[in-house]
Amino acid sequence: MYTPAARAAPATRPDGAELSSRTVFAAAHVVADPLADTPPDGPAALDWDATLAFRRHLWGHGLGVAEAMDTAQRGMGLDWAGAAELIRRSAAEARAVGGRIACGAGTDQLTGLEPSLAVIRAAYEEQLQLVEETGAQAILMASRALAAAARAPEDYLEVYGHLLRQAERPVILHWLGPMFDPALEGYWGSTDLDRATETFLEAVAAHPHKVDGVKVSLLDAGREVALRRRLPEGVRCYTGDDFHYPELIAGDERGHSDALLGVFDPLAARAAEAVRLLDSNGGAAFRAALDPTVPLARHLFRTPTRYYKTGVVLLAWLAGHQEHFTMVGGLQSARSLPHLAHAYELADGLGLFPDPGLAASRMRSLLAVQGVAQ
Template identity: 65%
Template structure:
């Protein structure tokens, strides 16, 4: 089988390319130690399911769990039921509950680390009060804790709509942190990922919102493992992590600047909770193994080729990055077809996805170039792109 493909470019030209083989990506012989690293995993849609917009999600459970085993095999933790799994964009609450239960059981079987997102997306969009938001959060927290997964307190669209200032966030989160059984990860998801979260933590001004978050963490530091920050602002992240109380982690959600933030400045570093780590798991694992071995130069060299791919996957409109994650998983053989719950496979253009394939090949992340080429040719044929 030939690994040659003709990939359309944004300028209207076509590049004939022979896809390269993968790099040598070793799996770790021991647990990763120098950083805590979670990959936020997507869900694989059942290709025979009615995954039209608005329909309940139909999931290919075998492929979905196999993908999580792939991540665990590279020493990464799984951040389950996050925005990468299409929370708020096709993944309904009933399916979310089942996803977390299945993934947590699988994690116990293989000894994998797992954290899971608890939010308010199962509740009506027009919740009327802070008490309603608190109760909605508490219901999901109970499900996540019962599964054995660490809780990630996801940002709430309803809270963003109702809250009038930082004191309302402090009231809701304070009640929740008083109830949890072990330390949680807070989640600050910026409006580039979800426009409904504009002004989270009580202010549209990032310094004021940061001050409110730090005040909350300072009062509940024993109940906060860390905070995941997804603002795509490296300078802000450096300032925030330096201001965190001792023992509270900064989990970077910056899919643009992750290599430098995880490496750190010699005094502070970020841990990781990244959607892009699901796409680049072998390279991410190898780089973290290099950090464990005290070889930051090799760490830099291994991650550098992944950055153009990451920046492309997360290009605006950023909230459609999930489409690229699923497309790459299909090219890599992790799922049988390129379909997504909610019909989200239409979220990116043909040219965007062709460029994604090119960048993944540049990063040596296609494990079977013949398979990837065959699937690319089939995709481009269906899209009407001439060979």
Template identity: 55%
Template structure:
């Protein structure tokens, strides 16, 4: 057995015996009962100047290999989204290169791909509604030209410029009318980005939902669905039951996805989740269980991952990317625990320790011995534990 140290908030160190990981078979046929995208993160060059405010220097081999890891489990990739640090360190040049490279890789393996379309190449200042629409259209055309599906992300510039629900409708009307293929809308809540307060014209969720649904209904031929990331299951279900025919609810609720994906007698949500990039093998296995008509296996596999996701996405939620990168490192998908903009420092060691514990409980440590070596080494570097014992624990 491999053991690792756990670190509490008072500095106490205890030992945890690691379990075996969940064995997830890669599917041999496409997943059918649910559509699922994992919102993938980016891996920086370990020796790059990825300090706050610097242009992102990405390890393209590791970044793209992670997308192939996701595709190999039958999941789609949602790229250049907030999980990839849009508005938190991923600059315009890196974003465009990421979209171009990911589109080429997706085409090479037949992998499903959607990418974020935003207005974040504009300066961080107030601009007109027409300028917001122009910025959206520029990024939409770029993504479509490289052959990627698109997610129309919530725009900080639109949130700043809009004075009413009609202003949102005006911008979305213009952008959606120009889309060459159906797009996914994205409603990102303030837990993820406080600057998006009052998105769709109101801080009242019911009123904002009415505006969202009117936009979708007015452009039903140009909208594939909506990703809701409010961390409010009741609000998502309420919108889901009113969706225009032919459109889909993609849950972005990293707290409540197990029940939302399972659904009820009226319907279910598909998935576009940052959490799924951390647990791709388990997510795939759970959907394969639904495909096989085994909801009990779905519950058994996916339910334990929800506590892990809640820890990764704990307040302040917008630092969840740190937990995603941390698990990626523990599982051997990147050579260093580092992030664009230095965001690997955004979570404390006790917070990361709880991720280790919950990842073990969920069977999400793909290579327990490697995870133990890396985590214990990080604690040793921090001066928390001494040298490794032969069992892989701490003394």
């Protein structure tokens, strides 16, 4: 078991300057209210001050915020009522500070039902309307209900075509792989990823002016590169690959990916620094800054990948962004103590903690309460 030790504080420069060469969103976690008397399957209770303060931290580094996504425990503790309030509050905060924000619109109000495609369309419409009314950009999230109800690729094309036709401004389409949510197996109408990709690209090609970009979360760099090369002109590819993000963002002579990543929640300062190096000095400096973070990312997102949120919140607590390691739905117990200890070790080795002494003290307290002698 790793023994925490204080180290020198890293140099940080959260100047919030605009990033120019890439559009970068960090998918942000939520901070639970540790005093809420709520069962694991009950409505989420959030600490709104700490949750919004963390979004200001991300904006302060010049990153955009991707709100109410799976990093915010959407569908894993955060229900639609909680997500709707989160979207409203975060969008208002974005307006106040001039921060960029995009918010997830899905169908998670349909819990426990076996809805028709018409009901699924209506659920998407409700959430899309709310997001657009706040002034935020919409991210059309993958739908568990649609995955269960669709019988052919044409069902996906019909639902997404209907939504894109009525969207007020260009949206981001999110293809979330089953490693992040097993209920999404076979999305876009096939478990064959080549066939699913054709349907996905057909949906984009039918309404290219309504699609700002696509977010691809399949953890397959080669597939993402092949897909982005086939996107219509002007449609971005936002990488959601938390294993291969440096090479995908750096790109090649035929293009690059922008970013919408959960791993940029704990890596905000490093990610912003790296993109500024890309802006000014090119790809070599960018890769030198960001490549060393990949072992931490791969550890946080290792199988079962959907529990990566536990490590993300641990690092936020250790970094001083919140005062506790309590998560919505009790998800702080979703990873083992050795896993969390190694996440600390890797993050500490990267110099990610603004106050290394605080991080070491908090990690020791976590180990102690679990019965680990120091």
